[in-house]
Amino acid sequence: xxxDTLARPTAAYERLHPLFARAFEYLxxxxxxxxxSKVVLEPEKLFALPQRYDTAxxxxxxxxxxxxxxxxxxxxxxxxIIEHAPIERLPDVTEPYTAERDLMFFRDPxxxxxxxxxxxxxxxxxxxxxxxxxxxAGAAPSxxxxxxxxxxxx
Numbered sequence: 440x441x442x443d444t445l446a447r448p449t450a451a452y453e454r455l456h457p458l459f460a461r462a463f464e465y466l467x468x469x470x471x472x473x474x475x476s477k478v479v480l481e482p483e484k485l486f487a488l489p490q491r492y493d494t495a496x497x498x499x500x501x502x503x504x505x506x507x508x509x510x511x512x513x514x515x516x517x518x519x520i521i522e523h524a525p526i527e528r529l530p531d532v533t534e535p536y537t538a539e540r541d542l543m544f545f546r547d548p549x550x551x552x553x554x555x556x557x558x559x560x561x562x563x564x565x566x567x568x569x570x571x572x573x574x575x576a577g578a579a580p581s582x583x584x585x586x587x588x589x590x591x592x593x
Contacts, residue, residue: 440523440570441563442554445513452563456509458485462588466513466561469586484591491584494519494575502529502545502571505564506536508589512572513561517583521562522571524551529569541589545569566592 441452445466453460458481465480465487478487497520504526512521529545536543548569554562555576564570575581 440552440554440565440568442556442560444560446559456590456593458590459511461485462487462511462590466511466586466588469515471515486589488587488589489585490587491582492573493580493582494573495580497522497571497574500571500573501533502547502551502569504529504543504545504566504569505541506543506566506592507538507541508591509566510564510570511561511588511590512556512564513586513588514556514558515584515586516558517581517585518555518557518576519572519581519583519585520553520555520574520576522551522553522574523562523564524548524569526567526569547571 449463453463462485473489475489475491480486528548530548531546532543533546534544556562
């Protein structure tokens, strides 16, 4: 898991995967008028999921992980906490992996890390990184506009 802000140079991260440069360029040049629907940049390899939602208490959210795709979660508006832990520390699978959704869910671990992301921040989650997005940062929910970039594992 990596967290940073898009205001800083991303060249060090772009070297981690051949499609990261294109993903970060999309985030830097994102048109806010883009509707919240899947944007395919490279079939089967790179796509964006612009979305809007209100954060909620962490207890109402679930840990998830993927096998085929890396996530870059970028906050355009609002703020949220994403809890995270290595998948080997997640105790039980609550929904088994489904290839068509590239998704599985887990019970909460006894302990995890938490990262606060605000507008302009991003976090990268690799397949070994269990994560629980959409958690509210304070006493009240936050309206979030976010882009999740999905990058195929090479």
